[in-house]
Amino acid sequence: MKPAASDQSLNIVIVGAGRGGSALIELLTRCKGICVLGVADSNSDAPGLQVARYHYIPTTKDVAWLVAKDDAHLIIDVTGNPEIPPLIARHKSPATEVLGGTAARLIWSLIQEEREMYEHLAHTEKLSTLGVFTAGIAHEFNNPLHIIMGFAQHLQGETDPAVIEEHSREIIALTKRLSEMTKGLNLYARTGQIVETSAVQIPQVLDDAVKMAAFSTILDEVTVVREYGPVPDMQANPSELHQVFVNLIINAVQAMNARGRLTLSTAVEGGYLTVLIRDTGPGIAPQDLARIFAPFFTTKERGVGTGLGLYIVRTIVSKYGGMIEPISQTGSGTTFRVQFPIAGAG
Amino acid sequence: MALWPFGVHDREHPSLGVVLVVDDEESVRKISRLTLTKAGYEVIEAENGEKAIEVLNAGENPLTVDVILCDIRMPKVNGVEAIHYFQTQYPSVQIIVQTGFPDLNLATSLLKQGIVDYLVKPVEREKLVAAVAKAVEQRTICNS
Numbered sequence: 001m002k003p004a005a006s007d008q009s010l011n012i013v014i015v016g017a018g019r020g021g022s023a024l025i026e027l028l029t030r031c032k033g034i035c036v037l038g039v040a041d042s043n044s045d046a047p048g049l050q051v052a053r054y055h056y057i058p059t060t061k062d063v064a065w066l067v068a069k070d071d072a073h074l075i076i077d078v079t080g081n082p083e084i085p086p087l088i089a090r091h092k093s094p095a096t097e098v099l100g101g102t103a104a105r106l107i108w109s110l111i112q113e114e115r116e117m118y119e120h121l122a123h124t125e126k127l128s129t130l131g132v133f134t135a136g137i138a139h140e141f142n143n144p145l146h147i148i149m150g151f152a153q154h155l156q157g158e159t160d161p162a163v164i165e166e167h168s169r170e171i172i173a174l175t176k177r178l179s180e181m182t183k184g185l186n187l188y189a190r191t192g193q194i195v196e197t198s199a200v201q202i203p204q205v206l207d208d209a210v211k212m213a214a215f216s217t218i219l220d221e222v223t224v225v226r227e228y229g230p231v232p233d234m235q236a237n238p239s240e241l242h243q244v245f246v247n248l249i250i251n252a253v254q255a256m257n258a259r260g261r262l263t264l265s266t267a268v269e270g271g272y273l274t275v276l277i278r279d280t281g282p283g284i285a286p287q288d289l290a291r292i293f294a295p296f297f298t299t300k301e302r303g304v305g306t307g308l309g310l311y312i313v314r315t316i317v318s319k320y321g322g323m324i325e326p327i328s329q330t331g332s333g334t335t336f337r338v339q340f341p342i343a344g345a346g
Numbered sequence: 347m348a349l350w351p352f353g354v355h356d357r358e359h360p361s362l363g364v365v366l367v368v369d370d371e372e373s374v375r376k377i378s379r380l381t382l383t384k385a386g387y388e389v390i391e392a393e394n395g396e397k398a399i400e401v402l403n404a405g406e407n408p409l410t411v412d413v414i415l416c417d418i419r420m421p422k423v424n425g426v427e428a429i430h431y432f433q434t435q436y437p438s439v440q441i442i443v444q445t446g447f448p449d450l451n452l453a454t455s456l457l458k459q460g461i462v463d464y465l466v467k468p469v470e471r472e473k474l475v476a477a478v479a480k481a482v483e484q485r486t487i488c489n490s
Contacts, residue, residue, distance in 0.1 A: 135447055139419050142446030143371055146467035150377030153471050170373060220370070220421030 009035040013072045013096075015063055015088065016079035017041035017048025020108040023115040024078060025051045026319055040066040041079075050197065050235070054321035056341065064091045072096045078104050118315065125308040126189060126243060129216075129250070136215035140181060144174040184211050187242055199233035200241055202275060206264050209245035216250050217258045227265035231273050234340055240316045247309040248277045248336050255281030255334060272322075272339040279335075284328040292326060362386040363412035363482040368398040368428065369444070370420045374467075378415060378444070381471040382478060394420045395428030402436065411439055413462075413481040415474075418445040418452070426452070433459065438488040440481035444469055 010033060014021055017039050025048050028034050038058040041049055049059045060066050063084065067075050070093040077084050077100035085100050092098065099107065130137075151167040158164055187208065203226070210224055234241070252262055260280035267274050284292065291297045293314045298307035317324045321341045328334035365387050367378045372393075379389045390411065392398035402411060414432055418425035429441055443456060446467040453464040462481040465473065 135449065136419075138448055139446040142448070142467040143374060146446065146469060147371070147373040147377055149468040150374075150381065150471065154377070154380055174373075 009033055011035050011037050011069075011071050011073045013037050013066055013069060013075045014039045014048070015041075015067065015075060015077045015084060016081075017043075017046035017052065017059070018078070019047060020078045020112065021046070022048035022051050023111045024048070024076065024108070025055070025057070027111055027114065029055045029057075029321075030315075030318055037069055037072055038066045051319070053343065054319070054341065056321065063087055067092045067096070069093070070095075074099060076100070076104060076107070078108050080105070121308060122243070122312050122315070125312050129246070129309070130185075130189060133212075133215040136217070137185070140215060141178065144178050148174050181211075184208055187239055188212055188246060197235055197237050200236050200238045201233055202231055202241070202266055202273065203228040205238065205241050206245055206249075206266070206275070209242060209249050210262075210264075212242075212246045213249045213253055217253055219253065219258070221259045222253055222256065223261045225261060225263040227263060229265065229267040231266045231268055232342055234273060234320075235343065236320055236340075240319075244313045244316050244338070245275075245277070247313050248338070251309065252277055252279035252281070252334070252336075255279050257281070260333075268342065269339070271342055273342050275338045277336045277338070278333060280333045283330045283332055284326060284334055285330055289326060289328065293324075361388040363478070363485070364388045364390065364410050365413045365415055365478060366390045366392060366398060366401060366411045367415045368392045368395065368420070368425070369415075369417040370394050371417075374417070374444075378474070381474055385475045385478070387478060387482075395423030395425060395431070397422075398428055399423065399431055402432070411436075412485045413440045413442060413478055415442050415444050415478070418443060418447045418449075426456075429456065429459075429461065438485060440485045440488075442477050442481055444474070 012028060012034060014024060014028075014036060017025070018041070021039065021041065025036060025039060028036050036052070036055070036057050038060060039048060039052040040060050040063045042061055042063075044061060052059050064087060067088045068091045072093070073096065075088055075092060075096055075098045077088060077098065085098070088098055088100070148171050151171050155164060155167050158167070206226075206228075210219070213219065249262065249264075256262070256279050261278075263276070263278040265276045265278075267276075288297075288299060293310050295308060295311040297310075314324050317338055317340070323339045325337045326334060327337060362385070365378075365382050367375050367382075367389055368391075369375050369378070370393055375391045375393075379391065382389050390401060392401045395416075398414065398416070416425050416429060416432075420428075423431075425443065425445065429443070432439060432441055441461045442463045442465065443453075443461055444465045444467060448466045456464060462484060463477040465477060
């Protein structure tokens with residue numbers, strides 16, 4: 001959600017919304033006391049403009065118009081284009097400072113470094129979760145392989161057409177099941193990049209995330225209740241949203257010790273796409289509630305949790321201008337409410 | 347619970363033994379049944395550890411089961427819990443693990459506890475039949 005500009009906030013205008021500008025916008029929107037008044041780029045498809053739109057930050061192709069805003073304290077020029085500094089100088093208010101040239105390049109490099117570190121961390125967290133899945137993955141693959149081999153062995157020398165038909169059908173169905181699992185793992189293990197955005201159906205992502213969670217434990221004793229109200233598609237990187245919901249669902253299942261009810265719901269609430277993930281576990285202790293999103297905080301035993309899951313979840317949700325909030329009381333389960341702004345609403 | 351062993355055997359063609367197949371996946375039980383009945387065994391099925399315990403306790407004479415072919419990762423009572431129960435209650439019944447879960451520590455621990463074999467899926471039918479034959483032989487030694 002875009003913070004309103006105020007007398008206390010540091011109001012910034014960004015010129016240039018390429019990869020560097022995009023990382024800069026993501027970082028600044030996470031900083032308290034900073035308000036990004038607008039982002040300008042001559043390329044209307046620049047990735048930073050999409051990030052700005054998630055946060056309801058005005059975007060424009062008209063640099064002169066944006067830099068003329070008299071409530072701007074600082075203009076950051078990350079274009080590297082020699083024609084931009086004189087343009088800014090001509091149109092800006094005398095009180096507005098400009099960060100450009102070598103200083104902007106330095107900031108750009110530092111932010112790139114931070115961005116790469118975060119991406120590395122997010123990927124490491126995914127791989128670590130895959131490590132937890134290893135036994136489950138082996139089980140989920142070896143079972144269908146066993147059945148395929150079994151039916152194939154029984155087909156050898158079989159002459160009854162009905163039996164041949166039945167066994168062949170089983171083999172084909174299992175091969176498809178294996179293929180679906182491979183696709184799910186591939187979606188999860190991919191590294192996230194902002195350029196890979198597409199129209200994502202949130203209920204589908206939730207269903208895929210439940211399938212992934214089944215690698216971590218047996219879900220037979222978890223009743224999955226789906227209350228999917230109609231929601232619009234979300235323009236996002238599917239792999240990142242998948243990571244968000246796989247993490248939240250695995251946490252919910254682990255909190256219930258794989259026994260209980262997992263309720264997944266989607267709805268539109270006041271211009272927000274809202275997802276609720278509710279478990280019937282013991283709830284989060286009040287002293288832990290404030291710390292659960294902090295990096296390296298975990299209540300899981302050593303080797304089970306990295307303490308990065310919820311930190312990454314919140315970072316991804318924030319990137320899309322969204323919010324995440326745990327609602328929990330000891331003894332009465334936990335609900336995670338995730339909300340994303342709906343493009344064009346509000 | 348009525349037990350209905352698969353495989354037809356009579357006085358002229360007695361079965362080589364009775365195998366209780368415990369696996370939550372129906373197709374895995376079907377494959378095991380096809381393989382073992384062809385090889386001359388009678389097969390009883392259970393879909394998890396809890397059902398297997400029910401089957402054993404429901405039979406008029408539970409000792410008619412010679413071998414239990416048991417999965418590990420199952421809902422309700424899992425394989426490890428079920429095996430512990432089988433070994434405590436029916437020590438002469440031989441146990442073979444057939445699982446998709448390749449865990450060396452678990453395999454070592456269960457073999458030390460006296461299971462006949464720890465087979466990791468996919469298991470070739472010759473290997474399964476050989477393991478069951480070995481288990482039935484050990485069962486015969488136990489009873490003699």
